[in-house]
Amino acid sequence: MKRGGAAGRFLYGTLAGLLGCMLLWSTGFAWFVHDALKSPARPPVADGIVALTGGQGRIEASLRLLASGQAHQLLISGVAPHATTASIAGALPPDLAASLSPELWRRVTLGRHATSTIGNADETAQWARASGLRSLIVVTAGYHIRRAIMEIHRTVPDVALHPYAVRPPALRAPLRGSSLRLLAMEYDKWLMASLGLTRNMPVRAQN
Incomplete structure (x- = not known):
């Protein structure tokens, strides 16, 4: 009976722990989705803009910000090797x-080396340091913006970062199975990025 009681308590504790973890994950996920769906606020004027490729609307949004005078320079990070303006x-x-x-396009830099969010962060850091930038507007998808800001901040902690999240097609129907x-x-x-584990992940998993 004692063995059975101990086993029962162990099983109960394990199930309670699993349910607690699921509840925490679900609560955090609900917050994450709500945050990803928020409309972007107009960012302050900054020294530069960086657009992280990998989804629709990011390059367009960054060019509109550049054209409206929100910054003087733009890096489009992670373009194809043979891409041109x-x-x-x-x-x-x-x-x-x-x-x-044409004058505006001369203020656009194409970053050709990044193939992941970590690569975007490294490419952004190199460009920001070479250009002497102290503040950046970061343009990417709403579901990617927090991780992108986190990884870029780790490479340039002395540069002020202002998020500008766009809503790609995947977020226009967030309850669809593929979107979820x-x-x-x-x-x-x-x-994983919050735990500092992304630097050790394969490149594909970092995207």
């Missing part, structure tokens, strides 16, 4: 592409 302009909405002057899976995956990655 002309090829990027060709993928923009026609009205935006037509409004961007994406949000859950990004939440888990943010948790």
Whole structure:
């Protein structure tokens, strides 16, 4: 009976612990989704802007911020090796592409080496230090913005970072199964980044 009682208490404690962890994860996930869906606030004027590639709307939003005078320089981090400003302009909405002057494009730097969020952070740090920047607007998706800010801050802790989150198509229907899976995956990655474990993750897992 004593053995059975001890086993029962162990099982009960294990189940209670698992349920507690699930509750904590679910509560945090609900907060994460709510945060990811918030409309972006207008950021303050900064020295530079960095757009992290990997989703729709990020480059467009960063160019609109640059054109409106929110910063003087823009880094588009993680472009394809053979990308050019002309090829990027060709993928923009026609009205935006037509409004961007050659002078503005000369203030755009294409970062070709980043293949992950960690790579984005390293590329951003190198560019910010070389350009003497003290403040940055960080443009990425709402589900990615907190992890991106965290990783960039670790590489340039002395640079002020201002988030500007865009809402990609995946977040326009957040209750769809594919959207929830994406949000859950990004939440888990943010948790890993919060624990300082992302530097040891494979590149694919960092994206």
